[in-house]
Amino acid sequence: MVSLKDLKKGVLTSLWFVFLTFPIMVIQVDPIERTVQWRWHNALYMAIGTFCVYLLVKYYQHRKENQTTDNDKKEQTATLIHRIIENKVQRNILIGVIATIAALFPHFFSVYQTNVMTTALMYVVLGLGLNIVVGLAGLLDLGFVAFYAVGAYTYALLNLHFGLGFWTVLPLGGLFAAIFGILLGFPVLRLRGDYLAIVTLGFGEIIRLVLENWGEFSKGPSGIANISRPGFFGMEFGLEQSILYTYYLMILFVIVTIFVVNRLQDSRLGRAWIALREDEIACQAMGIDKRKTKLVAFSLGAFWAGIVGVMFAAKTTFINPASFTFLESAIILSIVVLGGMGSIIGVIFGALILILMPEYLRALSEYRMLAFGGILVCMMIFRPQGLISNIRRIYKFEKNNKKAGKSEISSATK
Amino acid sequence: MDFGGIRALDSLDLDVSSGEIVALIGPNGAGKTTFFNCITGIYTPTSGDVFITPPNSTKNVSLKGLKPNQVTEKGLARTFQNIRLFPKMTVLENVMIGRHCRTKAFIFGAIFRTAATRKEEVDILETSYSILEKVGLAEFANEFADNLPYGDQRRLEIARALATEPLLLLLDEPAAGMNPQETIELDRLIKEISNDGQAILLIEHDMQLVMSLSDRIFVMDYGKKIAQGTPAEIRENPAVIKAYLGEEVDA
Numbered sequence: 001m002v003s004l005k006d007l008k009k010g011v012l013t014s015l016w017f018v019f020l021t022f023p024i025m026v027i028q029v030d031p032i033e034r035t036v037q038w039r040w041h042n043a044l045y046m047a048i049g050t051f052c053v054y055l056l057v058k059y060y061q062h063r064k065e066n067q068t069t070d071n072d073k074k075e076q077t078a079t080l081i082h083r084i085i086e087n088k089v090q091r092n093i094l095i096g097v098i099a100t101i102a103a104l105f106p107h108f109f110s111v112y113q114t115n116v117m118t119t120a121l122m123y124v125v126l127g128l129g130l131n132i133v134v135g136l137a138g139l140l141d142l143g144f145v146a147f148y149a150v151g152a153y154t155y156a157l158l159n160l161h162f163g164l165g166f167w168t169v170l171p172l173g174g175l176f177a178a179i180f181g182i183l184l185g186f187p188v189l190r191l192r193g194d195y196l197a198i199v200t201l202g203f204g205e206i207i208r209l210v211l212e213n214w215g216e217f218s219k220g221p222s223g224i225a226n227i228s229r230p231g232f233f234g235m236e237f238g239l240e241q242s243i244l245y246t247y248y249l250m251i252l253f254v255i256v257t258i259f260v261v262n263r264l265q266d267s268r269l270g271r272a273w274i275a276l277r278e279d280e281i282a283c284q285a286m287g288i289d290k291r292k293t294k295l296v297a298f299s300l301g302a303f304w305a306g307i308v309g310v311m312f313a314a315k316t317t318f319i320n321p322a323s324f325t326f327l328e329s330a331i332i333l334s335i336v337v338l339g340g341m342g343s344i345i346g347v348i349f350g351a352l353i354l355i356l357m358p359e360y361l362r363a364l365s366e367y368r369m370l371a372f373g374g375i376l377v378c379m380m381i382f383r384p385q386g387l388i389s390n391i392r393r394i395y396k397f398e399k400n401n402k403k404a405g406k407s408e409i410s411s412a413t414k
Numbered sequence: 415m416d417f418g419g420i421r422a423l424d425s426l427d428l429d430v431s432s433g434e435i436v437a438l439i440g441p442n443g444a445g446k447t448t449f450f451n452c453i454t455g456i457y458t459p460t461s462g463d464v465f466i467t468p469p470n471s472t473k474n475v476s477l478k479g480l481k482p483n484q485v486t487e488k489g490l491a492r493t494f495q496n497i498r499l500f501p502k503m504t505v506l507e508n509v510m511i512g513r514h515c516r517t518k519a520f521i522f523g524a525i526f527r528t529a530a531t532r533k534e535e536v537d538i539l540e541t542s543y544s545i546l547e548k549v550g551l552a553e554f555a556n557e558f559a560d561n562l563p564y565g566d567q568r569r570l571e572i573a574r575a576l577a578t579e580p581l582l583l584l585l586d587e588p589a590a591g592m593n594p595q596e597t598i599e600l601d602r603l604i605k606e607i608s609n610d611g612q613a614i615l616l617i618e619h620d621m622q623l624v625m626s627l628s629d630r631i632f633v634m635d636y637g638k639k640i641a642q643g644t645p646a647e648i649r650e651n652p653a654v655i656k657a658y659l660g661e662e663v664d665a
Binding site for chain 1: 454456481482483486491492494498499500501502503507510511512515516517519523524525527531534535538574575578
């Protein structure tokens, strides 16, 4: 099963790891006592640990290569969610179950849990917005949080200076973010891949730095406080009711977003985005206006970020630039990558996992980033297509069927 | 067409009328693909112009300086020498992309799925499917494009170009890398398309295919046109033979 050669390689690997971790794990310098402790037992643990992990990985690979039947089974379980979606009855049951859980959630869990869930739902919408840009149109955007900030500050400032309410600003915030999306889009039309990523990263930082340093405009790092919570036809809520209300609002937003993104994806525009991702030159040669398609992708993605930004400002009632750092962009991007690029269900799962997990694993909070990195590395090795990969819609077409439009929609794309 | 100090294309004039198959041949590096890139808007020619005459009109429309997508809209559709399909889209979707420039639905149409959009989608689907049937790929409609065998990928590229309703179809080495059987099928397909009144301009190295298909042939070398005429004339032309086989040296 495991050959001598593998064992040798394993020993070498573990020795190498012992060497790499030697300074941290073995040497401990005490600068006050002026002593150096040599903790050799740590080196031993390191060696044994690495060797075991190595054997596990080897075993896994071995099994994957040799047992194809086993592999098939695995693939089946992976597409379980796809099969449920394809089956109409099962899909409706699934939707019903999720809807019930979503509706009853606040009644069974504490206010704190509801609040956490609302945050997670906000990331679902953010992820779906970025999914348009990264997953569908294939434009790697590392500055997505900038649009989120634009939305949040639109609401905060308009509320502060003009006393505008949540519902008035909501479309405005989305619109402003979309305009910023186009502003960013213009200079980067020619760029792609790494170069695009760098420019968008810079754009994200520019927005944050402007907000941080332009004190008269944005009140700088001290932020804006006392932002109005969302109202309901002039009714005022207490804190607890308000949290409930925000939660249900967010559920509504998620549903609307899923609906819109799903329709966009299945349209002429959605196909153009995917074609753009697949091959830019061929896409243009087939008569697709590259410039327009890219700008629409940027602005539509930004629109959702702007909406969530307004929501965020209204939910927390206080914002400052520290909420819009690069880490935020990285998390949203991880949501899309982890969930599966271009896959709506995948992005929803990705957002829930990445946002809820750290909340419920508070005990491990110090190792949060470590776990985060570890998960992403494992993902790239074992499931590079994401948790739930996108399947393209299957068009069924029967000739002589005048109502092809009806028979065409046979399976949802998720 | 100049690239820095190199003149890649120099004095080449060529015309194609509807229902005709014209071939452009020449040794490697003669500038055939550069010529294609010039007329389809990927390069802007340093000087010279491209005209098309749309049906039901006598006015010439210039294509110079237009972007590739605008050129396609005006009625020039091309295939690529190295296949450029959209690999992670299905065969049918690849063809549907070709319909893009002939349809209109946009953000609002897509979101609200109005009656007009639905009708348009059905139209796209029907047209695309019938084109697939024409090139004989209908049974693979829901396969991913990169799962097709090589010859079929070439046919799919042609189908995709046809979906844009071109006035002139530009084929860049459609038979490259095909086995003899596939070449024969390709020959049949191109003839069929041509019988529908489609004007075709073809770059090809497979002389057998060129001779069997084309009504007229243009030969170029070092960016210049060196001969033009019917297949029979080209076969006998000393300049062509010289370009392909080198000059005869008298002993």
